[in-house]
Amino acid sequence: MKQSGVAHIIDGNSYYTLERFTDVPVILASEGLNGFKHENFSSTDTERLSVFPYGPSSGGMVESVYFDILTQGEKIEDVRYDTDFKNRSIKISGLSMNEGLLRMERMNGVHAASYSTLFCQICEKGMNLDVPEGVELLRVAMMEAERISSHLFVASRLTGGASQNIAHMNILLLREDLLRAIASVFGHRYFFGVNRIGGIGRPVNLKEFGKKVRLISDEYVEIFNTLMDSRIFIDRLDKSAIIKGEHSSGPALRGSGINRDGRNFHRYYEGLDFKATTSEGGDALARFIVRSGEIVESVGIIERAISRIGEIKTGSQGVREVEGTISGGFMETPSGDASMLLKIRADKIESIGFRSPSILNMEAFAESIPASTFADFLFGYESLGIWISEMGDLL
Amino acid sequence: MKAWILRSFKKGIITTRFPKGKNEVASPWSTTPVYRDGNANPYCPTGAITNKKVDANLCISCGLCYPEFEPSMDVRGSISHLSVPALKKSIRLYSIDVGSCGACNLEVMAMVSPQYDMTRLGVSFTNTPRHADALLVSGVLTPGMMDPLRRAYEAMAEPKIVFAIGACAISGSLLGKSISDALKIDVIVPGCPPDPFTIVDAIQKSRGLR
Numbered sequence A: 001m002k003q004s005g006v007a008h009i010i011d012g013n014s015y016y017t018l019e020r021f022t023d024v025p026v027i028l029a030s031e032g033l034n035g036f037k038h039e040n041f042s043s044t045d046t047e048r049l050s051v052f053p054y055g056p057s058s059g060g061m062v063e064s065v066y067f068d069i070l071t072q073g074e075k076i077e078d079v080r081y082d083t084d085f086k087n088r089s090i091k092i093s094g095l096s097m098n099e100g101l102l103r104m105e106r107m108n109g110v111h112a113a114s115y116s117t118l119f120c121q122i123c124e125k126g127m128n129l130d131v132p133e134g135v136e137l138l139r140v141a142m143m144e145a146e147r148i149s150s151h152l153f154v155a156s157r158l159t160g161g162a163s164q165n166i167a168h169m170n171i172l173l174l175r176e177d178l179l180r181a182i183a184s185v186f187g188h189r190y191f192f193g194v195n196r197i198g199g200i201g202r203p204v205n206l207k208e209f210g211k212k213v214r215l216i217s218d219e220y221v222e223i224f225n226t227l228m229d230s231r232i233f234i235d236r237l238d239k240s241a242i243i244k245g246e247h248s249s250g251p252a253l254r255g256s257g258i259n260r261d262g263r264n265f266h267r268y269y270e271g272l273d274f275k276a277t278t279s280e281g282g283d284a285l286a287r288f289i290v291r292s293g294e295i296v297e298s299v300g301i302i303e304r305a306i307s308r309i310g311e312i313k314t315g316s317q318g319v320r321e322v323e324g325t326i327s328g329g330f331m332e333t334p335s336g337d338a339s340m341l342l343k344i345r346a347d348k349i350e351s352i353g354f355r356s357p358s359i360l361n362m363e364a365f366a367e368s369i370p371a372s373t374f375a376d377f378l379f380g381y382e383s384l385g386i387w388i389s390e391m392g393d394l395l
Numbered sequence B: 001m002k003a004w005i006l007r008s009f010k011k012g013i014i015t016t017r018f019p020k021g022k023n024e025v026a027s028p029w030s031t032t033p034v035y036r037d038g039n040a041n042p043y044c045p046t047g048a049i050t051n052k053k054v055d056a057n058l059c060i061s062c063g064l065c066y067p068e069f070e071p072s073m074d075v076r077g078s079i080s081h082l083s084v085p086a087l088k089k090s091i092r093l094y095s096i097d098v099g100s101c102g103a104c105n106l107e108v109m110a111m112v113s114p115q116y117d118m119t120r121l122g123v124s125f126t127n128t129p130r131h132a133d134a135l136l137v138s139g140v141l142t143p144g145m146m147d148p149l150r151r152a153y154e155a156m157a158e159p160k161i162v163f164a165i166g167a168c169a170i171s172g173s174l175l176g177k178s179i180s181d182a183l184k185i186d187v188i189v190p191g192c193p194p195d196p197f198t199i200v201d202a203i204q205k206s207r208g209l210r
């Protein structure tokens, strides 16, 4: 199904939807489901201005995505995007829950811990499966380590784009150190294969992990403070791609001063004493500040989670057959909140509804760009941590 | 400025000696699993296992064969079907994502980080296939990227090398088609995603340096 602004499933004549930050499916009329469409510029636009095509494959972007940039010299008047070039149309319906999990890990591999946890949690809820607290806390530790890694990646893109080469290299170094630590603890740099429905897939040894992420975060804070003294760096991000209001997700939402973080509403995070990071301004700089604050906050969460994790047994509890149920959930991924609905029957996924944070943030980005310059385009885009991979169809 | 310089000195040399020396680390399940104990043919979602042996081209690093199998920790599992000595001194890479989850893209980019410092080996990225000696292709081949992939390949000058980075590009994994539907693969880089050391090793093999 194509993603829209709301996760939804069509079941007979009913549309089940999931509002943001909630896990209870509601029935909604179909008119509420507006998809995001790629539209072309009108001929009156292109008479006055030139269209600069960018993509779908270009050395400057991490993933394949196409933009039509309507421009007058350095100034951008408008932008249209097409994220369908690399759409894999991943088929989940008709598969067993375990087969679905393998695909969810590979939907956005960079955020595999968050998406595999979201998927497992919804399946477990649908089957009324009790998961040991230690497994839930381990999932939190994974997702927070993933957040640090993802935010470091965004920080590296911003510093690289601003030609802050020493900071750029130092951040890449920290990220690689973190990935190596993750690999040694979890067996995989992107957490593939750790989550299983109802449990975990392999033994993990968290002994030195908290200390390691603390060291990485301390070093990052030094780099961050040095960067915040650099007028050159700040000027590049300041007032770039200003996003205001509710129609964005994650650091973009919190960077516009809105204190909303899915972790505050998620039961996995209860008792982990966590404070959402916000900033004002709504620009690339505000998003960078939010991400930097979140790196430090995530370390605290990891430490507290690890202190509460007892012994965890490896293995899954197996899948229970269910009558036919629609179950939903949300997760605050590093890029923002994602919502998912699953209809489960027997041990199979009958249908899936999904809304990624990137679908909201891409729309917000396109709306923020008019009246910007080409330099703002890069910093605006990179500061949002958009992943095209998660914007494709899940069938 | 002073702060940056001091920090760099404090760090000392952190770049690997690989490929001359040994790789310091490996991402365990990104290396091809080897048989350990028990059932010789445990469940594998891609059918990569036959009688205690794993076909690296099919393995998606899921770990479902654990505990019968365990990671080999061997990062030199890539296969190059050619060797281009003309590129021994310098090779320029163009990375193209034809339908990836993003992880392979980031492992390719990881080679820039100081731990690998690919420039010391004469390896660099270019922003256009026109200037590239090699295409590093990641992801399953989606219909929308078929044409951009072919055009990127046609834009390159000879000699040109095609790398399939990761299980999706090699075999289509669980999610789609292999890139071999569009181009002949010269270098196979297994893993889901491949360890950065495996990518470095594959690049060296393609230019006859291993």
Ligand code: SF4
Residues within 6 Å of the ligand: B033, B043, B044, B045, B046, B047, B048, B049, B054, B058, B059, B060, B061, B062, B063, B064, B065, B066, B069
């Ligand atoms: S890791 Fe997964 S794909 Fe690879 S051999 Fe084992 S079960 Fe098969």
